Amino acid sequence: MAHNQNLRRLKDRSAGHVMGGLTWVAATLVIAIGLALLARAQPLLDLQPLGSLLTSSEWSPLRGQFGFFPFIVGTLAVTLLAMFLAVPPCLLTAIYLAEYAPARLRQSVKPAIDVLAGIPSVVYGVWGTLTVVPVIRDYVTPWVSRTLGFIPLFRADNPTGYGVLAGGVVLAVMVFPIIISVTEEVIRAVPFGMREAALALGATRWQMIKTVVLRRARPGVIAAVVLGFSRAFGETMAVMMVTGNVAQIPRSIFDPAYTLPALIANNYGEMMSIPLYDAALLAAALVLLIVVLIFTIIARIVLAQAIKSAA
Amino acid sequence: MDSAINDPLIQIQGLNVAYGSQLAIRDVSVDIPAQQITAIIGPSGCGKTTLLRSISRLTELVDGVRVWGKILFDGQDVYAPDVDVTEVRKRIGLLAQRPFPLPMSIYDNVAYGPRLYGVRQREALNAIVEKELRAAGLWDEVKDRLHAPATALSIGQQQRLCLARGLAVEPDVLLCDEVTSALDPISAQRIEGRLVELKTNYTIILVTHVLRQARRLADYVIFMYLGELIEHGPAEQIFQHPQHPKTRAYLAGELY
Ligand SMILES: Nc1ncnc2c1ncn2[C@@H]1O[C@H](COP(=O)(O)OP(=O)(O)OP(=O)(O)O)[C@@H](O)[C@H]1O
Ligand SMILES: [Mg+2]
Numbered sequence: 001m002a003h004n005q006n007l008r009r010l011k012d013r014s015a016g017h018v019m020g021g022l023t024w025v026a027a028t029l030v031i032a033i034g035l036a037l038l039a040r041a042q043p044l045l046d047l048q049p050l051g052s053l054l055t056s057s058e059w060s061p062l063r064g065q066f067g068f069f070p071f072i073v074g075t076l077a078v079t080l081l082a083m084f085l086a087v088p089p090c091l092l093t094a095i096y097l098a099e100y101a102p103a104r105l106r107q108s109v110k111p112a113i114d115v116l117a118g119i120p121s122v123v124y125g126v127w128g129t130l131t132v133v134p135v136i137r138d139y140v141t142p143w144v145s146r147t148l149g150f151i152p153l154f155r156a157d158n159p160t161g162y163g164v165l166a167g168g169v170v171l172a173v174m175v176f177p178i179i180i181s182v183t184e185e186v187i188r189a190v191p192f193g194m195r196e197a198a199l200a201l202g203a204t205r206w207q208m209i210k211t212v213v214l215r216r217a218r219p220g221v222i223a224a225v226v227l228g229f230s231r232a233f234g235e236t237m238a239v240m241m242v243t244g245n246v247a248q249i250p251r252s253i254f255d256p257a258y259t260l261p262a263l264i265a266n267n268y269g270e271m272m273s274i275p276l277y278d279a280a281l282l283a284a285a286l287v288l289l290i291v292v293l294i295f296t297i298i299a300r301i302v303l304a305q306a307i308k309s310a311a
Numbered sequence: 312m313d314s315a316i317n318d319p320l321i322q323i324q325g326l327n328v329a330y331g332s333q334l335a336i337r338d339v340s341v342d343i344p345a346q347q348i349t350a351i352i353g354p355s356g357c358g359k360t361t362l363l364r365s366i367s368r369l370t371e372l373v374d375g376v377r378v379w380g381k382i383l384f385d386g387q388d389v390y391a392p393d394v395d396v397t398e399v400r401k402r403i404g405l406l407a408q409r410p411f412p413l414p415m416s417i418y419d420n421v422a423y424g425p426r427l428y429g430v431r432q433r434e435a436l437n438a439i440v441e442k443e444l445r446a447a448g449l450w451d452e453v454k455d456r457l458h459a460p461a462t463a464l465s466i467g468q469q470q471r472l473c474l475a476r477g478l479a480v481e482p483d484v485l486l487c488d489e490v491t492s493a494l495d496p497i498s499a500q501r502i503e504g505r506l507v508e509l510k511t512n513y514t515i516i517l518v519t520h521v522l523r524q525a526r527r528l529a530d531y532v533i534f535m536y537l538g539e540l541i542e543h544g545p546a547e548q549i550f551q552h553p554q555h556p557k558t559r560a561y562l563a564g565e566l567y
Contacts, residue, residue: 103374192372193411197473200369201424201480202401211423216414 034289041283044276053283059247061271066280068287070249074164074257077250078239079232081168086175087225093176094183099209110181117177125241128170133242136169137161141254155252162244165253170238175228182227186220186306187213220306223299230295234288236261260288316531320345320484320514321366326380328361328370335361337538338380343531348506348515350529350546352522354567357535359518363486366516367403368396384484401428404482408489410469412461413476417453420461420472424480439479447475448505467498474505485509487517491524503528522562526550534558536566 044053044066056067097106137160145156190213198208214221236259244256245266268281319342328336335358343349351359364370366382368389381388389399401424413420421440422430430436440457444450449471453464461472470490477485487506491499506515506528519525525532525546532549534542534557542555553559560566 191411193407193409194413196369196372196405197407197411197413197476198423199372200367200400200405200407201427201476202397203423203427204397207427211415212413 030293034286037282037286037289041279041286044279044283047276050283050287053280054287057249061274061277061280064276066276066283068260068284070247071258071260071263071284072287073249074243075233075259075261077164077253078167078171078243078257078259079229081164081253082171082175082232083225083229085168086172086179086228090176090179090224090228091183091221094180094187095209095214097180098184098187099205099213110184113177113180117181121174121235121238122241124170124174125238128166128238128242132169133161133166135161136163136166136254140165145254153252154254156254157252158244158254158256160244160256162242163254163256164243164250167239167243167257167259168253170242171232171235174235174238175232178231179224179228182224182303183217183221186217186224186303189220189306190216217306219302223303223306226295226299226302230292230299233295234261234292236265240265260284264288316342316344318345319343320385321516322381322383323362323366324381324383326362326365326382327378328358328365329377330373331375335538336365339535339540341533341540341543343514343516345514346510346512347530348510348517348528349531349533350525351516351518351533351535352520352525352561353535353541354561355520358538359535360488362535363488363516363518364405366484366486367400367405369400369405401480402482403484403486404477404480406470406474406477406485406487406490409493410466410473412464412469412472415461416458417461417464417472418457420476421479423476428480440475443475443479444472446478446505446509447471448501449475465498467494467501470494470498470502471505474502478509482513484514484516487515489518489520492520534561536561 048056048066053066054068054072056065057069058065058067059070097109101109141156141159141161144154148154149156194212194216195208198212199205203211239259240262243259243262245258245262246256247258247263248256250257264281264285267277272278321343323339323341323343326336326339327334339362351362353359361370365378366384366389370376370378378390380390382390384399384403387394389396389403413423415423418440421443422436425436425439430439441450441454444453449468452468453459453472456463461469464472470493485506491502494502503524506517509515510530517525517528529546532543532546533540534549534553534555536557542549542553542558549558550562553562557566
């Protein structure tokens with residue numbers, strides 16, 4: 001009997017240790033990667049401080065100029081456009097699924113959305129190249145430049161279809177699943193009693209959703225959007241295949257863009273004989289890692305608090 | 312046994328409620344008197360909550376519920392197809408077992424209903440908030456922090472806030488589902504006291520597990536068992552001279 005108890009306690013404790021240990025390994029790994037990147041980027045950082053790397057626009061590796069600014073703007077442009085396109089339909093879908101859809105529909109749609117999340121990003125890239133780019137080239141660009149071309153943001157100097165818009169559309173579709181499923185979950189975490197309280201006062205369903213559910217779920221919804229943002233920010237393959245990859249600051253949604261992840265993926269391992277090239281790419285990787293990490297951590301904290309306060 | 316009520320405000324006629332295939336209310340017909348406290352009593356799971364919520368059409372929020380039969384409120388069937396359900400719920404308020412303050416300030420909780428119905432003026436809202444918080448016996452405790460979040464209140468205060476919030480839409484009827492069961496004895500007493508005062512203006516229907524509470528408060532009693540209405544009548548009659556053996560057994564504490 002006593003033996004049995006000791007064994008159980010031992011198992012309990014060792015299970016705890018194993019899981020705790022693994023958690024630490026994962027956390028340490030991230031830090032180790034960060035430090036390794038920093039060490040390899042150091043030669044460049046010694047010559048040029050990070051601040052000036054981030055704000056300089058000139059990218060001419062052969063002349064030793066490594067300005068990240070065009071890539072940062074490119075990444076932000078594509079990501080922000082993706083969020084702009086993705087957030088409204090995702091919120092409406094999540095509200096519909098959580099509040100209006102019959103349980104049967106919800107139960108069959110949710111797995112389908114999760115499948116979307118599992119599609120390899122190269123497949124999205126192929127879809128972008130075969131469908132999104134031609135549609136933008138043949139229909140969207142001519143039409144928009146005819147009607148809105150006088151606005152700089154919609155100037156069509158690049159007729160190829162490869163550019164910020166294509167990247168934004170592909171990325172938007174890629175972040176649908178995460179934004180929808182997280183938002184749907186936080187909306188459904190709002191207690192039934194609270195909805196009922198509003199309805200019992202005579203609120204219509206939409207009034208109840210607007211004034212009670214969305215208000216209550218707001219931190220969680222924000223977290224879902226930030227999670228989607230950090231997912232989009234770090235996305236490499238699909239974006240690389242459709243944005244045109246020209247190292248210049250995009251001025252219009254049709255201009256080509258070059259994102260940080262694409263820069264690294266396209267060039268690492270090539271032209272490595274150029275001095276400091278390797279250090280520059282790894283500095284770019286470090287910037288990317290830090291930004292994504294910060295956004296993910298913020299999103300997780302907000303989300304955890306949102307779920308705790310909703311329960 | 313059939314003691315007809317003079318002016319019933321609510322007439323339940325042949326009401327049935329099914330959760331999926333399980334029948335929770337079976338052919339219940341009963342009249343509920345105006346401006347009195349009617350207590351629904353019976354063992355756990357007998358359908359008290361279901362019957363109560365059906366009156367303001369809140370049972371239908373559960374997936375897969377079917378309701379048939381009639382509930383006449385002021386002579387109008389609340390289940391008739393052309394009825395505006397928000398209007399029904401405005402006139403028949405609910406106080407739930409556990410308080411659920413809305414995610415906003417104390418003030419905004421009380422003002423929630425009036426705002427839904429178009430009251431916008433600051434002074435009008437201020438007056439409503441003060442009046443109903445007083446009626447719920449909460450004003451003195453919160454008058455200095457009306458704009459603090461409602462969740463900062465104690466459970467007992469939250470329940471009184473929910474009462475004020477419900478009163479602010481000026482319903483005719485107040486449905487109360489075990490409203491004191493989550494509260495400490497003092498808070499429970501306060502709520503009970505409020506209900507007794509409120510019955511001069513409101514018709515109150517109260518579900519309770521606590522027989523002593525029913526004896527203290529009720530003017531009229533409905534006894535349910537396994538989804539069926541077993542017996543109903545004025546409180547003295549049910550408590551002093553129960554007719555049905557099941558009612559007698561329940562009152563004697565022999566039926567669960
Ligand atoms: N949401 C629901 N889904 C399925 N069945 C339900 C649901 N709510 C209640 N029921 C069933 O309906 C019957 C009546 O339940 P109800 O909650 O009305 O009883 P009650 O008298 O209020 O019980 P208690 O005193 O425990 O609160 C029970 O058999 C219960 O299992
Ligand atoms: Mg109940």
